[in-house]
Amino acid sequence: MANPATETTRKKRWVFVMEPDRCIDCEACMVACSVENHVPIGEHRNWIAHRETGAFPDLNLSFMPENCHHCDNPPCERVCPTGATYQRDDGIVLIDYDKCIGCKYCIQACPYDARYVNEEKQAVDKCTFCVHRLDAGQPPACVETCIGGARHFGDLNDPESEVSKLLATHDYTRLYEEAGTGPAIYYIRGK
Amino acid sequence: MREVEFHWNVLIVIYLFTAGVSAGAFVISGLATYLGGAKYKRISRIGAMIAPCPLIFGLGMLVFDLTKPLQFWWLFLTVQWTSPMSIGSWLLTFFSLLSIIYFLLWIPRPWRDLLRVPHRWGEIFSPKRWQSLSRRDVGIARRVIAAIGFPVGLGVGMYTGVLLGAIPARPLWNTPMVAQLFLFSAMSTGVATVLLIAALVRDKSDADHLHHERHFLVSVDAVLIVFEIFIIIPFFLHQALNTWSSAESVNLIMGGPYTLAFWVGVILLGLLVPLAIEGFELYPVVWREAAVKYSRLWGGVSAALVLVGGFLLRYIFVYAGQVSHFLPLLER
Numbered sequence: 001m002a003n004p005a006t007e008t009t010r011k012k013r014w015v016f017v018m019e020p021d022r023c024i025d026c027e028a029c030m031v032a033c034s035v036e037n038h039v040p041i042g043e044h045r046n047w048i049a050h051r052e053t054g055a056f057p058d059l060n061l062s063f064m065p066e067n068c069h070h071c072d073n074p075p076c077e078r079v080c081p082t083g084a085t086y087q088r089d090d091g092i093v094l095i096d097y098d099k100c101i102g103c104k105y106c107i108q109a110c111p112y113d114a115r116y117v118n119e120e121k122q123a124v125d126k127c128t129f130c131v132h133r134l135d136a137g138q139p140p141a142c143v144e145t146c147i148g149g150a151r152h153f154g155d156l157n158d159p160e161s162e163v164s165k166l167l168a169t170h171d172y173t174r175l176y177e178e179a180g181t182g183p184a185i186y187y188i189r190g191k
Numbered sequence: 192m193r194e195v196e197f198h199w200n201v202l203i204v205i206y207l208f209t210a211g212v213s214a215g216a217f218v219i220s221g222l223a224t225y226l227g228g229a230k231y232k233r234i235s236r237i238g239a240m241i242a243p244c245p246l247i248f249g250l251g252m253l254v255f256d257l258t259k260p261l262q263f264w265w266l267f268l269t270v271q272w273t274s275p276m277s278i279g280s281w282l283l284t285f286f287s288l289l290s291i292i293y294f295l296l297w298i299p300r301p302w303r304d305l306l307r308v309p310h311r312w313g314e315i316f317s318p319k320r321w322q323s324l325s326r327r328d329v330g331i332a333r334r335v336i337a338a339i340g341f342p343v344g345l346g347v348g349m350y351t352g353v354l355l356g357a358i359p360a361r362p363l364w365n366t367p368m369v370a371q372l373f374l375f376s377a378m379s380t381g382v383a384t385v386l387l388i389a390a391l392v393r394d395k396s397d398a399d400h401l402h403h404e405r406h407f408l409v410s411v412d413a414v415l416i417v418f419e420i421f422i423i424i425p426f427f428l429h430q431a432l433n434t435w436s437s438a439e440s441v442n443l444i445m446g447g448p449y450t451l452a453f454w455v456g457v458i459l460l461g462l463l464v465p466l467a468i469e470g471f472e473l474y475p476v477v478w479r480e481a482a483v484k485y486s487r488l489w490g491g492v493s494a495a496l497v498l499v500g501g502f503l504l505r506y507i508f509v510y511a512g513q514v515s516h517f518l519p520l521l522e523r
Contacts, residue, residue, distance in 0.1 A: 044523075047523040049521040049522070050522040050523070064521075075360060078273045078274065079274045079275070079276065079357065079358065080271065080274055081266055081269075081274045082266060082271070083271055099265060100258075100259075101259045101262045101263060101265050102257045102258025102259050103276060105274070105276050105354075108198065108358050108360065109358045109360055110360060111360035111516075113516075117258060119258075122258040123258060123259070124258075176517060176518055179359055
């Protein structure tokens with residue numbers, strides 16, 4: 001098996017590059033997503049994690065925009081008993097809502113807690129990278145609406161893309177990378 | 192810290208528990224059939240009569256927990272080799288079938304004679320010519336089903352732990368010891384159910400007979416409890432001395448919200464007290480070659496405690512496991 005951390009096997013690899021320093025926790029991305037994707041009230045496909053570091057009085061609070069990491073090696077897909085969760089050739093992890101019977105095993109398996117039960121669909125749901133917009137040539141709704149410019153989206157395998165250039169010139173980190181999930185959200189390290 | 196949502200609830204706990212009891216009852220019944228024959232006939236029968244019942248109830252709970260209960264059969268349109276739940280669904284189906292056949296074979300006469308089967312290939316499509324099974328045929332059939340069901344029952348017992356353990360995102364579950372613990376606990380709760388029913392049912396057997404079956408069941412259960420203790424000790428040592436997330440996950444049971452239920456409910460009442468009672472029962476056999484010192488009251492109490500402990504063990508693992516996380520639970 002290829003090392004999921006290198007991710008050079010796919011023709012296209014859609015990724016997010018987040019700049020926590022530019023996030024002001026306005027939650028416009030969450031609203032835009034809920035409107036775009038008809039997310040039921042009370043659930044969210046994306047969120048802002050609050051990371052507090054340091055000890056009083058030297059405290060630091062940073063905002064980390066997050067959603068499904070669309071892992072290259074997704075733990076949720078592996079455990080799905082009906083094959084409802086699947087991965088496209090470009091790495092996007094999606095759910096076939098008709099095939100999902102709602103056993104919630106994938107919710108347990110996701111280390112990022114990115115999944116929820118959509119009562120209206122009677123199925124498990126999560127961020128799709130706005131695949132319907134993507135296939136029409138548009139960026140995800142959360143990226144378009146972000147007023148601080150904290151969310152960047154693009155093809156990692158295109159050296160000319162904004163995300164490739166950002167990663168070439170900045171230090172970055174990914175969450176839970178050591179476990180080999182191959183997450184597609186990169187965080188630019190703060191100054 | 193953000194609030195954790197429990198997506199798996201008590202329905203899953205009931206299912207894991209009942210599947211374990213069924214697997215244990217079947218395995219002990221099969222074992223008794225092979226090891227004792229006529230000597231352990233009553234145990235074999237009780238085990239076989241119990242085996243399908245808790246499981247069918249538990250599977251009902253499992254289906255009811257789905258967001259689409261009526262679409263549960265989607266599980267059986269595919270085999271997903273990397274999903275323990277998919278493999279487990281097939282295993283459970285196979286086991287349910289075997290335990291129902293085994294149940295029918297152990298129904299006492301004259302009711303068993305109502306069960307008619309074809310004796311020749313040509314009779315398959317003409318049910319009127321079917322006949323009830325002879326004593327000899329039933330004996331053979333029981334042994335065949337017990338032999339096939341034995342590994343399947345062990346598989347079901349182990350699967351309930353693998354289901355939890357195969358998820359790297361939940362550090363409390365993510366160790367092979369959970370599968371071992373659940374397997375031995377499943378066998379123990381199955382034996383305890385047989386012991387409990389045997390204590391409740393009025394027996395007409397002679398003292399020698401009763402001594403043999405009590406000796407067998409109590410010894411097996413005591414050994415299983417000792418196995419469980421020897422899994423729990425290294426489980427705690429390893430988790431506590433492991434990475435941050437693993438150490439954090441056992442803190443839920445070592446000082447956290449599940450501490451009392453685990454140490455008093457599972458360890459003391461579910462393992463140590465029954466082991467002490469069973470030790471007291473077996474003591475005369477070991478030291479004086481006398482009969483098992485058995486009272487139906489204390490035998491029933493120890494069996495009931497094993498069942499309570501087995502249920503609590505699964506309850507605590509299912510709930511505490513969902514609180515345990517590899518990544519810190521950041522506020523959202």
